[in-house]
Amino acid sequence: MAFDGRLLPGIGVLAQVIETGNFVRAGEALGLTPSGVSRAVARLEARLGVRLFDRSPRAVRLTEEGRRFHAQVAPLLAGLEEAAGDASATAGKVRGRIRVNADPWFARLVLAPRLPDFFKRYPDLSLDLIVRDTPGDLVAEGMDVAVRFGEIGPPGLIARKVLETRIIAVAAPSYLKRHGTPRRPADLLNHECLLFRDPVSGKPFEWEFSKKGQIVEVPAKGRVTFNDLATKLAACVAGQGIAQSVAFGLEPFLAGKVLVQVLPDWAEERYTLYSYYPSRHLPPAKVRAFLDFVAESTPRKR
Numbered sequence: 376m377a378f379d380g381r382l383l384p385g386i387g388v389l390a391q392v393i394e395t396g397n398f399v400r401a402g403e404a405l406g407l408t409p410s411g412v413s414r415a416v417a418r419l420e421a422r423l424g425v426r427l428f429d430r431s432p433r434a435v436r437l438t439e440e441g442r443r444f445h446a447q448v449a450p451l452l453a454g455l456e457e458a459a460g461d462a463s464a465t466a467g468k469v470r471g472r473i474r475v476n477a478d479p480w481f482a483r484l485v486l487a488p489r490l491p492d493f494f495k496r497y498p499d500l501s502l503d504l505i506v507r508d509t510p511g512d513l514v515a516e517g518m519d520v521a522v523r524f525g526e527i528g529p530p531g532l533i534a535r536k537v538l539e540t541r542i543i544a545v546a547a548p549s550y551l552k553r554h555g556t557p558r559r560p561a562d563l564l565n566h567e568c569l570l571f572r573d574p575v576s577g578k579p580f581e582w583e584f585s586k587k588g589q590i591v592e593v594p595a596k597g598r599v600t601f602n603d604l605a606t607k608l609a610a611c612v613a614g615q616g617i618a619q620s621v622a623f624g625l626e627p628f629l630a631g632k633v634l635v636q637v638l639p640d641w642a643e644e645r646y647t648l649y650s651y652y653p654s655r656h657l658p659p660a661k662v663r664a665f666l667d668f669v670a671e672s673t674p675r676k677r
């Protein structure tokens with residue numbers, strides 16, 4: 376089947392609608408009226424034979440076919456952009472804007488402190504950083520990269536392991552002085568535990584401890600449930616209770632004895648940080664640059 380060059384303008388409009396969120400803002404970016412954007416999308420849908428968007432007076436939303444189509448063509452558009460850069464003798468430059476969906480813990484502890492180094496290395500690159508607890512729909516939202524803790528997911532994306540960290544329990548010396556130090560996981564039933572809410576289920580995460588292949592579940596209880604790890608950490612430092620956390624990022628607190636690890640023999644559980652991007656082909660230079668920078672900024676194990 377011969378390539379239909381008339382698809383390209385429509386694909387460009389499609390990408391702009393996804394990036395800006397609606398036809399009006401896409402039209403402003405492209406110099407088109409909203410009706411012009413709508414007609415371009417309709418022509419693309421007609422040529423493809425599928426509906427790409429569900430439309431309502433207030434919003435547009437990608438259909439399942441639209442998500443799949445965008446996931447396939449977005450890397451190709453990025454490749455065209457790079458090819459244009461090559462033609463104008465800027466092939467060696469990493470430039471443009473990159474949209475990154477980041478885990479809050481990683482964003483605060485790793486990425487934000489190193490942004491000056493990142494932009495010193497890539498002065499022609501700009502960053503649109505979305506920090507939140509859940510990944511959302513990366514393709515539909517036009518994200519270039521995501522950096523998330525947890526199991527591999529979401530499906531349909533390329534995953535790259537960034538680091539592996541232990542899950543540890545910590546407390547402030549002031550808390551342990553008042554309440555004593557637990558010697559085994561079951562002792563936590565008599566302690567104030569700082570709970571963290573699972574953003575997916577809405578319920579506090581369950582506490583598990585692992586030692587030599589043995590896994591012990593503890594029905595941890597506490598008077599405070601958090602949805603922000605940094606706030607939970609601050610409460611732990613203040614002596615409110617015992618917290619479970621990824622070890623990654625806690626090194627300064629432990630080294631300065633602001634926090635003390637409890638139950639160190641029961642800390643074999645590990646949690647993985649992954650980066651994700653949508654292309655199965657060679658990702659654009661800006662994505663490769665960001666992934667390499669993240670890898671340099673984080674050790675493989677903590």
